[in-house]
Amino acid sequence: MAMGPIGVRAVVEAFGETPLDAVEHQLRLEPQPPPDPAELGPSDVIVAVRAAQVGWVDLLMASGQYQHMASPPYTPGLELAGDVVWRGPEAPLEVGARVIADGLRTGPRSLGAYQRWGGFASYAVAPADALRPLPVGWSHDQGACFLGSYETAYHCLVARGRLAAGETVLIHGASGATGLAAVHLAKRLGATVIATGRSPDKLAEVAAQGADHTLRTHADPEGRISCGDDGESLRDALKRLTGGRGVDVVYDGVGGPISAASLRGVRFGARYLIVGWAATPFVAKGRGGRGAPNANVLPTNLIMMKGLDVLGCPTAISTHRDPTIRGERLAALDRWVAEGLVPHVGATYPLSELKEALRAKWASRVVGGVVVRP
Ligand SMILES: NC(=O)c1ccc[n+]([C@@H]2O[C@H](COP(=O)([O-])OP(=O)(O)OC[C@H]3O[C@@H](n4cnc5c(N)ncnc54)[C@H](OP(=O)(O)O)[C@@H]3O)[C@@H](O)[C@H]2O)c1
Numbered sequence: 333m334a335m336g337p338i339g340v341r342a343v344v345e346a347f348g349e350t351p352l353d354a355v356e357h358q359l360r361l362e363p364q365p366p367p368d369p370a371e372l373g374p375s376d377v378i379v380a381v382r383a384a385q386v387g388w389v390d391l392l393m394a395s396g397q398y399q400h401m402a403s404p405p406y407t408p409g410l411e412l413a414g415d416v417v418w419r420g421p422e423a424p425l426e427v428g429a430r431v432i433a434d435g436l437r438t439g440p441r442s443l444g445a446y447q448r449w450g451g452f453a454s455y456a457v458a459p460a461d462a463l464r465p466l467p468v469g470w471s472h473d474q475g476a477c478f479l480g481s482y483e484t485a486y487h488c489l490v491a492r493g494r495l496a497a498g499e500t501v502l503i504h505g506a507s508g509a510t511g512l513a514a515v516h517l518a519k520r521l522g523a524t525v526i527a528t529g530r531s532p533d534k535l536a537e538v539a540a541q542g543a544d545h546t547l548r549t550h551a552d553p554e555g556r557i558s559c560g561d562d563g564e565s566l567r568d569a570l571k572r573l574t575g576g577r578g579v580d581v582v583y584d585g586v587g588g589p590i591s592a593a594s595l596r597g598v599r600f601g602a603r604y605l606i607v608g609w610a611a612t613p614f615v616a617k618g619r620g621g622r623g624a625p626n627a628n629v630l631p632t633n634l635i636m637m638k639g640l641d642v643l644g645c646p647t648a649i650s651t652h653r654d655p656t657i658r659g660e661r662l663a664a665l666d667r668w669v670a671e672g673l674v675p676h677v678g679a680t681y682p683l684s685e686l687k688e689a690l691r692a693k694w695a696s697r698v699v700g701g702v703v704v705r706p
Pocket of ligand 1: 388389480484505506507508509511528529531534586606607608610611612645646647693694696698700
């Protein structure tokens with residue numbers, strides 16, 4: 333029995349040399365027949381995808397740079413929201429239910445049988461227990477921008493960073509999907525947020541989303557980081573904004589020269605969270621050539637003399653290794669959602685413009701989540 337009309341899905345044919353190479357040369361759209369229920373399990377569900385977030389990891393994965401990956405050809409799209417159009421006899425969900433897929437349990441970043449069901453498609457299949465209800469009042473776009481970004485922000489700021497009310501957190505890459513989620517959660521935790529970024533327009537949006545202070549940063553060719561128009565050093569700006577004390581926590585989703593520069597503006601005993609490498613995306617697998625210098629180097633003298641905690645924060649890896657860390661995280665997020673937390677969707681594209689959406693994500697053109705709609 334057909335579950336709907338012929339749809340469309342994206343396919344990564346082979347890993348690209350780089351994310352953009354994959355987008356331009358290895359990614360195509362093709363017709364997608366609706367999944368055949370006769371081939372599915374009793375707890376499986378067919379979801380008509382309404383929205384899927386364009387993730388940084390989608391781009392890295394398309395170039396073969398991620399720890400858990402589907403093998404090409406595969407359909408990318410780590411996070412989706414949609415409507416149930418068929419359920420197996422043992423799936424406790426109603427047809428028509430609005431759902432969010434858990435990208436750690438289904439889709440390209442999951443481990444196991446559901447890796448091939450990415451969100452850049454008209455249809456996806458997931459086990460019923462990998463689907464959560466879309467919060468009441470949310471659009472599918474908002475739902476697709478929720479779990480990946482907010483679970484990351486929680487894992488980094490709370491589980492690893494122990495951010496507490498009254499503390500000050502410096503958030504690099506604050507205009508991005510995970511960075512803006514970190515701004516939202518840090519405010520809910522009662523912290524003061526100093527957000528950095530390169531674009532005044534995007535920083536104005538980040539301030540409107542809750543950041544207490546924004547710093548427009550600039551890296552000179554020698555890697556020195558200055559702030560604003562008068563070239564104030566990052567250290568001086570951080571000391572000025574914290575009454576000379578220094579920040580308590582750094583959430584670093586950017587990497588490169590800003591990482592080391594940040595350590596000069598933290599207090600004794602601060603926590604430094606390694607979240608990602610938006611500025612140096614090829615370091616994960618030593619891309620740039622074997623023996624290439626690591627672009628992300630932290631000064632051990634400052635770590636030692638300031639008694640710093642440097643904390644790696646790989647949310648998906650940590651959760652796959654110890655799934656028990658997730659319950660508290662999801663419960664806290666659900667509580668904040670009930671209190672009014674809503675993801676910020678910065679741009680939406682039709683699935684037919686997926687390549688443009690991926691380019692926009694890679695070029696950091698959008699504040700918050702980027703979404704494609706099949
Ligand atoms: N730890 C985890 O579990 C986890 C989970 C998800 C993602 N990540 C990582 O976190 C990072 C951010 O992901 P995302 O989805 O938030 O990405 P995103 O939406 O593209 O945001 C990244 C932000 O970083 C800034 N940025 C980009 N290139 C830069 C450069 N060359 N120099 C300085 N700033 C730059 C941009 O802000 P401005 O343009 O405003 O400067 C941009 O908004 C990625 O490295 C990703 O792999 C980690």
